Amino acid sequence: MTINPELPIQFSRTHRLQWEEAQQKDVILYPEGMVELNQSSAEILKLCDGTRNLAQIVSELEQKFTTSGLTNDITAFLEVAIQNGWINQN
Amino acid sequence: MAGLTKTNATPPRWLLAELTYACPLQCPYCANPIDYAKHQDELDTEDWKRVLTQARKMGAVQLGFSGGEPLTRKDLTELVKHARDLGYYSNLITSGYGLTEEKIIQLKEAGLDHIQVSIQASTQELNDHIAGTASFEHKKEVAHLVKKHGYPMVLCVVIHRENIHQMAEILAMAEELGADYLELANTQYYGWAHANRDLLLPTKEQFEQAEAIAQAFKEKVAGKMKIYYVVPDFYEDRPKACMNGWGTTFLTIAPDGVALPCHSARELPGLDCPNVKDRSIEEIWNESKAFNFFRGVEWMKEPCRSCDEKEKDFGGCHCQAYLLTGDMYNADPVCSKSPDHDVIQQAIDSAARSALLANEKPLIFRNSKNSRLLAKH
Numbered sequence: 061m062t063i064n065p066e067l068p069i070q071f072s073r074t075h076r077l078q079w080e081e082a083q084q085k086d087v088i089l090y091p092e093g094m095v096e097l098n099q100s101s102a103e104i105l106k107l108c109d110g111t112r113n114l115a116q117i118v119s120e121l122e123q124k125f126t127t128s129g130l131t132n133d134i135t136a137f138l139e140v141a142i143q144n145g146w147i148n149q150n
Numbered sequence: 151m152a153g154l155t156k157t158n159a160t161p162p163r164w165l166l167a168e169l170t171y172a173c174p175l176q177c178p179y180c181a182n183p184i185d186y187a188k189h190q191d192e193l194d195t196e197d198w199k200r201v202l203t204q205a206r207k208m209g210a211v212q213l214g215f216s217g218g219e220p221l222t223r224k225d226l227t228e229l230v231k232h233a234r235d236l237g238y239y240s241n242l243i244t245s246g247y248g249l250t251e252e253k254i255i256q257l258k259e260a261g262l263d264h265i266q267v268s269i270q271a272s273t274q275e276l277n278d279h280i281a282g283t284a285s286f287e288h289k290k291e292v293a294h295l296v297k298k299h300g301y302p303m304v305l306c307v308v309i310h311r312e313n314i315h316q317m318a319e320i321l322a323m324a325e326e327l328g329a330d331y332l333e334l335a336n337t338q339y340y341g342w343a344h345a346n347r348d349l350l351l352p353t354k355e356q357f358e359q360a361e362a363i364a365q366a367f368k369e370k371v372a373g374k375m376k377i378y379y380v381v382p383d384f385y386e387d388r389p390k391a392c393m394n395g396w397g398t399t400f401l402t403i404a405p406d407g408v409a410l411p412c413h414s415a416r417e418l419p420g421l422d423c424p425n426v427k428d429r430s431i432e433e434i435w436n437e438s439k440a441f442n443f444f445r446g447v448e449w450m451k452e453p454c455r456s457c458d459e460k461e462k463d464f465g466g467c468h469c470q471a472y473l474l475t476g477d478m479y480n481a482d483p484v485c486s487k488s489p490d491h492d493v494i495q496q497a498i499d500s501a502a503r504s505a506l507l508a509n510e511k512p513l514i515f516r517n518s519k520n521s522r523l524l525a526k527h
Contacts, residue, residue, distance in 0.1 A: 061373055073300065074264075074300075074330065076263065078237060080209070080211060082161060082207075082208065082211075083209065087211070089211065089212070089239035089263070090239075090264075090302065091241060091263075091264045091266065091302050091304045091330075091331055092214075092241060092266075092304075092378075094163070094211060094239075145373075145376075
């Protein structure tokens with residue numbers, strides 16, 4: 061399973077992304093499990109709302125952090141995310 | 151004595167709320183204590199809400215509603231709603247018995263995140279025999295409804311000698327039901343399973359054959375279904391890192407409000423497990439004797455004390471050490487470094503002999519009558 065650059069990306073409906081005050085970090089919650097996220101991973105996942113495709117997510121984050129050249133890092137993370145079922149495209 | 155050296159306790163992440171010991175099923179490997187019938191008092195709704203609030207404040211985020219059968223509690227939906235408001239990820243761990251579509255919808259609206267349905271075997275005859283209750287067709291129906299209403303569907307099958315030969319059929323059933331996760335839990339021998347061990351423990355050959363089938367299936371369904379495989383620790387040579395370390399991650403609250411560092415810890419002597427009716431979760435977690443008992447490594451005897459793997463498995467399981475060696479401070483005898491390791495082979499041999507007997511004694515089913523009988527001994 062790989063990212064289709066054309067299609068919008070959506071966070072999985074059977075996982076939950078939320079801020080954990082006690083841990084001071086965002087986490088992904090799923091049946092009997094939890095993944096702790098670093099800030100950049102959380103920023104990427106928050107944009108996976110079913111309206112943006114890969115290029116739009118990259119451009120939005122590059123703008124937000126006034127930087128460029130994020131395509132490879134973001135693509136690599138989203139590949140991991142889709143393989144883990146955290147996001148999907150359909 | 152252990153527990154005098156207090157280490158910096160990490161906050162709880164996992165709260166197991168055992169709402170009740172009442173259960174319509176009678177599974178002979180139940181993890182509830184043998185003497186559960188003695189503990190009839192149940193916390194009321196306000197007690198549970200307070201427990202959920204206090205544990206959440208400390209950082210607990212995964213919440214299991216368990217039992218017994220949690221569906222027998224009339225306030226389940228109210229508790230689910232309270233948990234959702236607090237930001238928990240709520241797991242309902244159920245036999246599915248008595249679960250209707252209306253209730254599934256109601257729980258979803260209240261904010262339940264997932265439902266784990268247990269099935270005892272791949273055939274009606276064996277499922278209903280193990281469960282002690284006719285429940286197979288209804289469980290399959292519940293699995294469909296869970297899926298239909300958008301929950302991630304987790305199927306849990308406890309594996310033992312009576313059903314291990316059905317591994318291939320169990321996997322096919324999970325696929326047919328559209329499980330998102332399949333928990334294949336090799337029986338852990340505590341509570342009722344300990345009492346029935348001679349009848350439940352498979353041979354090494356049976357384990358290896360079943361594991362090979364499960365492994366091949368895991369590769370086949372990769373990306374579609376996740377498999378949680380609970381290893382049969384009697385056939386390992388190192389113990390499990392029980393509870394991820396005592397008092398580091400897991401908090402269990404029994405139906406009567408007793409707080410336990412693991413759901414079997416009630417069987418251990420001298421812990422003086424505190425009750426949530428008397429003390430706050432924070433006091434219990436940080437200050438109580440029970441939760442500090444096996445924290446860190448100071449309590450260890452040899453061979454654990456000088457072992458270079460002690461930070462990896464924390465000496466294994468104290469309940470297992472107690473049940474099999476009579477001393478909860480001993481290394482888990484599953485470990486090949488344990489001087490008591492031969493008790494594991496004795497248990498395996500004893501179960502193998504039992505399997506060959508023409509007049510094998512019957513399984514002791516988990517019910518209140520048997521609980522009262524066994525608790526007398």
